[in-house]
Amino acid sequence: MTNTFKKVTESIDKASAWQQKYREIMLLGKTLPVLPDVLKTDDALVPGCESKVWMFVEFDLKENTLVVIGDSDTRIVKGLLAIILALYNGLTPEQVVNIDAYEEFDKLGLISHLSASRGNGIKAMVDKIQTMAQHKIS
Amino acid sequence: MTNTFKKVTESIDKASAWQQKYREIMLLGKTLPVLPDVLKTDDALVPGCESKVWMFVEFDLKENTLVVIGDSDTRIVKGLLAIILALYNGLTPEQVVNIDAYEEFDKLGLISHLSASRGNGIKAMVDKIQTMAQHKIS
Amino acid sequence: MPALEFDINKIKNDFPTLKQSINDNPLVYLDSAATTQKPQSVIDAINEFYTSQNANVHRGRHTLSEHATTLYEQARDKTADYFNVLSKEIVWTKGATEAINLVGNGLRSRFNKDDTIIISALEHHANIVPWQVLSQQTGAKLIALPVNDDGTLNIKQCSDFIKQNKPSLLTITQASNALGNITNLEPLIKAAKEINSLVLIDGAQGAMHLKPDLRELNCDFYVCSSHKMLGPTGLGVLYGRYEALNALDVYQTGGEMIDKVYLTHSTYRPAPAKFETGTPNIAGVLGFSAALDYLDTLHSSNIQQYENDLFTYAVEKLVSIDGITIYSNLSNNIGTLSFNFKDEHPYDLATLLDGYGIAVRAGHHCAQPLMTHLGLNGTLRASFCFYNTHKDVDIFINSLKECIDLLD
Amino acid sequence: MPALEFDINKIKNDFPTLKQSINDNPLVYLDSAATTQKPQSVIDAINEFYTSQNANVHRGRHTLSEHATTLYEQARDKTADYFNVLSKEIVWTKGATEAINLVGNGLRSRFNKDDTIIISALEHHANIVPWQVLSQQTGAKLIALPVNDDGTLNIKQCSDFIKQNKPSLLTITQASNALGNITNLEPLIKAAKEINSLVLIDGAQGAMHLKPDLRELNCDFYVCSSHKMLGPTGLGVLYGRYEALNALDVYQTGGEMIDKVYLTHSTYRPAPAKFETGTPNIAGVLGFSAALDYLDTLHSSNIQQYENDLFTYAVEKLVSIDGITIYSNLSNNIGTLSFNFKDEHPYDLATLLDGYGIAVRAGHHCAQPLMTHLGLNGTLRASFCFYNTHKDVDIFINSLKECIDLLD
Ligand SMILES: Cc1ncc(COP(=O)(O)O)c(C=O)c1O
Numbered sequence A, B: 001m002t003n004t005f006k007k008v009t010e011s012i013d014k015a016s017a018w019q020q021k022y023r024e025i026m027l028l029g030k031t032l033p034v035l036p037d038v039l040k041t042d043d044a045l046v047p048g049c050e051s052k053v054w055m056f057v058e059f060d061l062k063e064n065t066l067v068v069i070g071d072s073d074t075r076i077v078k079g080l081l082a083i084i085l086a087l088y089n090g091l092t093p094e095q096v097v098n099i100d101a102y103e104e105f106d107k108l109g110l111i112s113h114l115s116a117s118r119g120n121g122i123k124a125m126v127d128k129i130q131t132m133a134q135h136k137i138s
Numbered sequence C, D: 001m002p003a004l005e006f007d008i009n010k011i012k013n014d015f016p017t018l019k020q021s022i023n024d025n026p027l028v029y030l031d032s033a034a035t036t037q038k039p040q041s042v043i044d045a046i047n048e049f050y051t052s053q054n055a056n057v058h059r060g061r062h063t064l065s066e067h068a069t070t071l072y073e074q075a076r077d078k079t080a081d082y083f084n085v086l087s088k089e090i091v092w093t094k095g096a097t098e099a100i101n102l103v104g105n106g107l108r109s110r111f112n113k114d115d116t117i118i119i120s121a122l123e124h125h126a127n128i129v130p131w132q133v134l135s136q137q138t139g140a141k142l143i144a145l146p147v148n149d150d151g152t153l154n155i156k157q158c159s160d161f162i163k164q165n166k167p168s169l170l171t172i173t174q175a176s177n178a179l180g181n182i183t184n185l186e187p188l189i190k191a192a193k194e195i196n197s198l199v200l201i202d203g204a205q206g207a208m209h210l211k212p213d214l215r216e217l218n219c220d221f222y223v224c225s226s227h228k229m230l231g232p233t234g235l236g237v238l239y240g241r242y243e244a245l246n247a248l249d250v251y252q253t254g255g256e257m258i259d260k261v262y263l264t265h266s267t268y269r270p271a272p273a274k275f276e277t278g279t280p281n282i283a284g285v286l287g288f289s290a291a292l293d294y295l296d297t298l299h300s301s302n303i304q305q306y307e308n309d310l311f312t313y314a315v316e317k318l319v320s321i322d323g324i325t326i327y328s329n330l331s332n333n334i335g336t337l338s339f340n341f342k343d344e345h346p347y348d349l350a351t352l353l354d355g356y357g358i359a360v361r362a363g364h365h366c367a368q369p370l371m372t373h374l375g376l377n378g379t380l381r382a383s384f385c386f387y388n389t390h391k392d393v394d395i396f397i398n399s400l401k402e403c404i405d406l407l408d
């Protein structure tokens, strides 16, 4: 696990009440830079979500690392996005495929936000990151 | 109740086992004259039945009585038809409306054959007879 | 009718789903506009069907099949009674959506570019998209009644609009699923009938809360869904004035709806049979029958009075919260509160409310054109039913305040 | 797979409906081709849904709705597994009949008078009438595969027929509901695929008894009904090879299946979503999920072996009765016996058998063209399922003999 991720999720991990957990998630969302409006294209929108989620998963050829960018118009989803970014951003494809977002979300008590039925876009983002990493490896 | 009806249904009434009841019904059916083929038109067919049931309900102006004729390609329905004929044939409209086939079938333990869901045409026949009689009265 | 007692504790107790805890809090179910909970008697009826009555209906000579058919047809009679129409005017569908599609398809061969269809901008997608399709297929013009800025209809203006545009079909909702506003249908139907327009009413939201007398309402078609009136999922009702109904072209074809089948062609039975092909949702129909029985024991006037009181109470509490904007018409409503807190996204508040065991809905509520009209991305929707209590309202309001605090 | 024990007593005990008496006799249910009985686990799943899980699916932010959605989508995965296809290739419908209609409608804009549709004279009305309608709408030619005098297909002749007539669509049943005959599908599908024809298989009768691997079967579409495979009423399955499925035009329109809705037009989601509008039969889907779990515990090879044994036993007994004519193909059958006694009307015998607690069906079994082809007005049909016992067969045969005596 990256240090960023540990630092980022420490407060969530520590939160005892669920209210506190959500408060930390939303605070995390506030730390995420706002995506410039020009990047909020329909193409970047994750389809089928109640909330708007824009996401980009790119590959930095020079550094051999994944670059993940995202934004959302809701506080909670944006906070969850921040966790995903902290989890995967700047890692090599080999590192990415070894990190299981489901496990990490489970540990954080947030697994329900990654369920297929939640149309919040987080699962779609994880899937896209993993697919991209797999693709780069093979 | 007409004497014909009483005579006709006496044996059914007396039958103790259901097998005997059906046997009597089928015997009754055998006593009913076969409808000449020329009368077995599609128009005379009761729609929506599994078995074929042809029926005619006419009015004899001279005698002021109903004339009911019917046939079926099954033994049991034909027997039931015979009961209906014995119940209503040759009666005036005023007499007809005072005779409740449901009550009589219930007494004979045959009420299930008059239920709406049985697509055997017997209920349709009773309805047609009653409608015709009502019509003649008013 | 003498004023009857409406024993809310007893009633709430009839709904087993309401007895559970969600996230360690007692469930407060405020999503009845999406689907209602079911009383035990409905659950029992389904259970009994599968446990001891299960058989296919129609054309079976054996006792089980006869019995199932009788119960199935009795349910049709009960439905006809509920709406004060004839049994042969009731068609079973899989839902309100299918019922609307059935009518749309049934008019296809009769409509052309000289025809006009009028909907409103208040409609659920189910009462919009099928008419777009019919319009594309036939060239018929599709236009929408003007809607006020508060999501209500200006009835005088709408009546004039109808008389001017002379539609062949007016199709409109009895109550908005997004806002709960009740449509004042009588003058609109009167205007449509003056120019001989067909009228379809989308009763998905109105059928239970408002129990309309369809003979009196004088519409040609009315649709609703069992699952929104205490009944099982997978079942809807289409009422059609018999002549109008029987004049529709057949929709789905196959067994049951036919008279004779040859390899090259077939003949069909008269309505309602010609619209009911395939094995129906028998358990659904029997469960719905039990739902109508249950509603009958409560009396619709009592239901309406109780729901009105509860709604008034909820409105009072909600408006007292600073920063809340309510979009629903508060004076004529089936019991649905559509609102936002400042410019917060409804997704966040709905997620947080769920933590408190409160089930509300967030989003466009399948009414995108209405949301666009109101300039909204979505709302929070708390929809009430007669099994909700004043205490539910208190918990909802208190939790909402705590959620708002969490946002700071 | 190791040979597993098939404990018929335990299995029969799982089906509560089978424990009752009809007319003071223990029920012998031989009408499973019309609808199967349901194991307790299916009844329990429905019960549990309405008791503690009831909520609408998709787009709900609250726990109940999330949970219901998860279970609902898991059922789709299970169905895909059962048939060895992908989840996105599974569409929920209200029955096999609707599934066929959906495909027929989906091809309408693509078909014209140069197209040929091939069916067979063996088909259920559900797989005949929709194609007559499509043919009338588009001008496409509708022709039928030749059927032998015994109701079977001559595969060589049929393959040639297909190659000669170059259909755009071949649509045929996996097993006849009237006779139980199993179609030898592989060579027919091969012939159709050689000329790039689409292939639809009506699996209403085959899906449970034969558990086909659809990837291997190589058809484009496959339909079946939940209620004929231990599941609830009001639910069907359409499988479509993804490309073929997604290429179909939308059928019913409304909520859920849309992407964006404007007042004038809308955009749709990709398959399977674009074919699923309105609130689905959620309880039906969850009950079906439990039915697949139940079938899984029994193993399809065990089911098939047991059913074959039982059928062989029933045939032996039935042929020993003087005056019986059996119309079914006895060597390759899902377990359905279609027969007559001399020239007696099946109605009479079915009614009398019911007196003995035996549920069989009499009539044309929604296959009028087949009956015409065989020169019959109808037959008696005793259809078996793996929950039937050898004792059921004995009671059936003995009672049949007594009924025959009654006729004299
Ligand atoms: C071969 C076949 N196809 C289609 C159907 C229609 O199925 P459903 O009535 O469930 O739509 C049946 C049911 O009897 C059938 O046996």
Ligand SMILES: Cc1ncc(COP(=O)(O)O)c(C=O)c1O
Binding pocket: C033, C034, C095, C096, C097, C098, C124, C126, C127, C173, C175, C176, C177, C202, C204, C205, C225, C366, D255, D277, D278, D279, D280
């Ligand atoms: C006003 C209105 N119309 C139609 C529908 C569609 O009903 P169903 O999803 O049961 O087909 C709904 C359901 O949300 C509704 O609220």
